[in-house]
Amino acid sequence: MPEVYNWQLGRRMAYAFEEAHPERQFVAVFNTNRCIGCQTCSGACKATWTFSKGQEAMWWNNVETKPYGGYPQHWDIKILQALDEAHSAAGRQAAWDPSQSGEKAPYGQYQGLTITEASSAEQQALGYLPADAEWRAPNFYEDTSTSYQGDRLGISQVGASLPEHQTWFFYLQRICNHCTYPACAAACPRKAIYKRPEDGIVLIDQARCRGYRKCVEQCPYKKPMYRGTTRTSEKCVACYPRVEGRDALTEGAAMEARCMAVCPGKIRLNGLVRLQEDGSWQEDPQHPLYHLVMVEQVALPLYPQFGTEPNIYYIPPRWAPRPYLRQMFGPGVDQAIARYTAPSRELLAVLQLFRTTQRMIFRFEIEEGPLVLETEVNGQPWQMYNDTVIGFDAQGREAVRLSVVEPLHERPRERLNSI
Amino acid sequence: MKSPPSNDVMNAERDFQRAQLYGFLSTAFLYPQENWTEDLPQLGSLAVDVDGLHELLSVGPFDLAELQGAFRRTFGLANPLCYETEFGLPHEYRQSQELADISGFYRAFGFTTGGQIRERPDHLSVELEFMHALALKSWRAASQDELDRLEICREAQRKFLGDHLARWLGALPEKLALTPARSPYPELLRFAAEYVRRDATALGVPKDSAPSWDLTPFDPDFSCEACPVRPE
Numbered sequence: 001m002p003e004v005y006n007w008q009l010g011r012r013m014a015y016a017f018e019e020a021h022p023e024r025q026f027v028a029v030f031n032t033n034r035c036i037g038c039q040t041c042s043g044a045c046k047a048t049w050t051f052s053k054g055q056e057a058m059w060w061n062n063v064e065t066k067p068y069g070g071y072p073q074h075w076d077i078k079i080l081q082a083l084d085e086a087h088s089a090a091g092r093q094a095a096w097d098p099s100q101s102g103e104k105a106p107y108g109q110y111q112g113l114t115i116t117e118a119s120s121a122e123q124q125a126l127g128y129l130p131a132d133a134e135w136r137a138p139n140f141y142e143d144t145s146t147s148y149q150g151d152r153l154g155i156s157q158v159g160a161s162l163p164e165h166q167t168w169f170f171y172l173q174r175i176c177n178h179c180t181y182p183a184c185a186a187a188c189p190r191k192a193i194y195k196r197p198e199d200g201i202v203l204i205d206q207a208r209c210r211g212y213r214k215c216v217e218q219c220p221y222k223k224p225m226y227r228g229t230t231r232t233s234e235k236c237v238a239c240y241p242r243v244e245g246r247d248a249l250t251e252g253a254a255m256e257a258r259c260m261a262v263c264p265g266k267i268r269l270n271g272l273v274r275l276q277e278d279g280s281w282q283e284d285p286q287h288p289l290y291h292l293v294m295v296e297q298v299a300l301p302l303y304p305q306f307g308t309e310p311n312i313y314y315i316p317p318r319w320a321p322r323p324y325l326r327q328m329f330g331p332g333v334d335q336a337i338a339r340y341t342a343p344s345r346e347l348l349a350v351l352q353l354f355r356t357t358q359r360m361i362f363r364f365e366i367e368e369g370p371l372v373l374e375t376e377v378n379g380q381p382w383q384m385y386n387d388t389v390i391g392f393d394a395q396g397r398e399a400v401r402l403s404v405v406e407p408l409h410e411r412p413r414e415r416l417n418s419i
Numbered sequence: 420m421k422s423p424p425s426n427d428v429m430n431a432e433r434d435f436q437r438a439q440l441y442g443f444l445s446t447a448f449l450y451p452q453e454n455w456t457e458d459l460p461q462l463g464s465l466a467v468d469v470d471g472l473h474e475l476l477s478v479g480p481f482d483l484a485e486l487q488g489a490f491r492r493t494f495g496l497a498n499p500l501c502y503e504t505e506f507g508l509p510h511e512y513r514q515s516q517e518l519a520d521i522s523g524f525y526r527a528f529g530f531t532t533g534g535q536i537r538e539r540p541d542h543l544s545v546e547l548e549f550m551h552a553l554a555l556k557s558w559r560a561a562s563q564d565e566l567d568r569l570e571i572c573r574e575a576q577r578k579f580l581g582d583h584l585a586r587w588l589g590a591l592p593e594k595l596a597l598t599p600a601r602s603p604y605p606e607l608l609r610f611a612a613e614y615v616r617r618d619a620t621a622l623g624v625p626k627d628s629a630p631s632w633d634l635t636p637f638d639p640d641f642s643c644e645a646c647p648v649r650p651e
Contacts, residue, residue: 122464132431132562189461212439212461228559231442 010105016186025200041259054229068141072134086118114307125183127218176236177310184215361391431561441551471610585619590632
């Protein structure tokens with residue numbers, strides 16, 4: 001297998017194809033702290049793309065309740081277990097070396113095996129085929145938390161407080177990660193899966209697909225799905241017509257995917273980041289996604305140890321146990337939560353941009369405002385300023401302008417009952 | 420307490436693999452619009468120990484134009500080899516009854532011929548595609564634990580193989596004995612016949628003791644001379 005550089009792992013790794021990168025990459029950041037599990041994103045995706053016969057198992061977008069939930073059921077536990085067994089067989093440890101961190105390795109260096117390195121001779125990537133029953137529901141164990149251990153009745157006498165809750169769950173929002181090194185594309189025996197050079201979106205060519213389900217088997221995130229009515233596999237298409245700016249609404253400007261644009265919890269920010277020839281992100285600190293992922297490093301990839309370099313990033317939930325989160329999001333979790341809990345002036349402004357416009361934001365500016373709050377966070381002084389953040393679309397036009405403190409509009413007394 | 424899954428459910432994956440293989444064969448016996456030899460490596464995992472697999476995997480390489488040429492040379496423009504009712508019937512008047520029987524199988528499961536590719540119901544590809552659809556239905560029923568539906572699909576496959584596909588497919592490889600060199604179709608046909616024979620055995624289809632593989636006569640002799648009970 002050729003070797004490619006995976007910056008999330010901080011090292012080169014084996015992959016089925018030679019390294020080749022798109023001009024820009026479809027990227028999103030999901031803030032798990034704000035998700036209310038309403039599945040509006042799932043509904044919007046279905047209403048847009050998977051509405052017809054056979055749609056019942058097509059949850060291109062789903063929100064699952066961690067730690068028990070998953071779609072398909074226990075997908076993460078099963079692939080982690082398989083990876084663990086591969087490590088045991090090889091006498092290796094799935095450890096990270098933070099001392100190797102640097103500009104090209106922000107999380108340090110992963111010294112374990114990736115799914116492409118742990119695969120057998122018959123597979124391009126380590127994987128398994130879920131049974132049909134495991135696809136029956138998109139959110140098994142909805143809202144099921146871990147149990148409280150301290151009381152016979154399961155009731156805490158002292159309540160819960162950060163940094164970790166004993167009784168916890170959180171929602172994990174999932175779409176295709178449009179990986180830099182997609183295992184589905186590596187697995188496909190007909191080369192029906194490709195990554196677009198203009199935006200890095202990974203698509204399954206429905207005309208070439210014969211439904212061998214190798215992508216279903218070898219995508220570690222289990223996001224390609226086999227559809228019996230078409231006898232082909234399908235997956236999230238990243239709403240590519242919107243990304244291309246073909247919707248008349250924005251006059252040619254790139255738009256966020258439907259699941260991002262409908263989110264009532266305002267947890268999603270979606271855009272395109274420019275890549276350099278070697279696949280690294282072009283330095284652009286005024287790009288909101290670059291700022292969140294590279295500058296502040298509050299948004300982290302999901303299971304980076306799989307080695308596919310996923311392009312959906314998550315701001316981890318503050319209350320879940322850290323070992324669980326480190327396994328899920330890598331070694332950057334503690335720093336990410338610390339920075340999110342006491343955000344810098346810039347970060348707080350950028351966090352306001354989530355889901356405020358359907359247009360993708362390519363640049364932001366901040367107009368400084370007055371100090372409005374002085375307090376302590378985790379024993380450290382922290383100030384909040386009512387800055388104004390301005391987002392600009394693909395054409396450089398102002399797309400959105402909003403302040404950190406949400407403006408309060410009081411209805412005049414004479415119109416209290418008017419609509 | 421929930422009962423453990425039955426063997427049928429456990430074997431759902433085998434039905435999916437059968438569906439994949441029947442689907443591949445169905446496409447491969449049509450005039451090639453795509454190069455089906457690209458898919459041959461997949462057969463290795465779908466039909467590991469079937470006789471003829473190794474020979475089939477060794478054919479080629481063929482590009483699409485070569486494959487189309489091979490198809491024309493092998494089956495000819497009239498393509499009579501690919502139709503079930505061209506074989507084994509006492510005379511051509513029986514064809515309509517046989518075609519009705521085959522179509523009855525399709526209609527019982529909601530299928531009709533036509534669409535993008537128009538072929539007779541007794542074309543090899545159409546019969547293989549029907550088996551593909553039934554195997555896929557079996558997979559679906561087994562994985563949903565719907566055992567009554569599974570048994571309906573299995574029974575239909577048994578009957579269809581016994582009455583039609585498995586009964587006549589075995590004779591085709593011999594009919595291609597004069598095929599010119601440089602064609603993957605003899606190997607494909609030998610593999611298909613062997614696979615269908617094994618599948619029929621696995622499903623419990625009784626063997627046809629003495630099938631007739633003569634071409635169905637277009638001009639049968641109804642005179643007293645041709646009568647098998649005529650006095651010597």
